[in-house]
Amino acid sequence: MSEQDHFEVAVIGGGPAGMSAAVNVKIRNKDVVIFESQQLGGKILTAPHVDNYLGFYDVNGQELVNSFIDHINKLEIDVIKEKIVQIYSMGEYFSLTTNQEAYKADKIILTTGVNNKAQIKGEADFLGQGVSYCATCDGQLYRDKEVAIIGYSEGSLEEANFMADLAANTYFIPRYDGDLSELDNRVEIIEEKPKVIEGDNLVNKLVLENRSLDVDGVFILRPTVPTDEIISGLELEGSFIRIDSDFKTNLEGVYAAGDCTGKPLQVAKAIGEGQVAALNAVKK
């Protein structure tokens, strides 16, 4: 890892909250990076009309995001298009892992939004016992075994192909509309909805709508990972991250802003919180 991979502040999520946090870190002359698993913009990208964001009347989400991205680019803020799957505190700094690389940061600002995708029955019970959110991280544990990959975006094809080299059999269950032609021909595609993950102590079955697969591992590859799974020990309040009035979480050096901290789920609130979290994160 080079010094370039060690940032003063890492922002996890490139929606409005994350972009606002990054701008406010950068203009205080600190070294900042945004990790974004999909594309910069977050949920507002899909809004047909936005009428409540000051200064931008009757725009669509994409137009609003274009202005935000223009600002990010003018400040030359680093953006890494990778999904953060795990963050560990190493005492002096944090170690962040994605599907491809490892990075370091002194402070973390979580701006991951809310995850609307319902969990699969059994997912939480078997997490770490056959259920994983990262094939390239945990794949070695399933060498010569049977695995199913449940993919929610195109990024999951790469992880399915990675498993095709390792596992005895790899099933791919696509949960999005997209081109599957890049999939390794050893991977079996099954177009069915996953219903339940079953097992004893460890996973042994994935039940689909019309059939069951005898598998040792189930990789669930959503663009987002539940925040309390990314960083262990993070306290939640219901499904939102618990923060204090400085937007600090219960973990030293970890801040949170935007939809992930609670309602109202709106752009102006996300941007305001991103700013406050950033100002607190850069304080000595």
Ligand SMILES: Cc1cc2nc3c(=O)[nH]c(=O)nc-3n(C[C@H](O)[C@H](O)[C@H](O)COP(=O)(O)OP(=O)(O)OC[C@H]3O[C@@H](n4cnc5c(N)ncnc54)[C@H](O)[C@@H]3O)c2cc1C
């Ligand atoms: C259809 C629609 C219409 C809307 N209309 C309005 C409106 O008119 N006005 C309004 O104020 N609000 C509106 N909203 C709500 C608004 O979009 C959200 O409140 C706002 O986007 C929240 O910003 P955020 O940055 O907190 O989270 P998000 O926008 O959800 O961004 C989070 C980002 O983090 C990324 N991410 C998550 N986990 C990881 C990870 N592990 N690694 C890397 N990246 C990760 C995600 O890919 C995502 O891009 C609308 C929402 C929708 C869906």
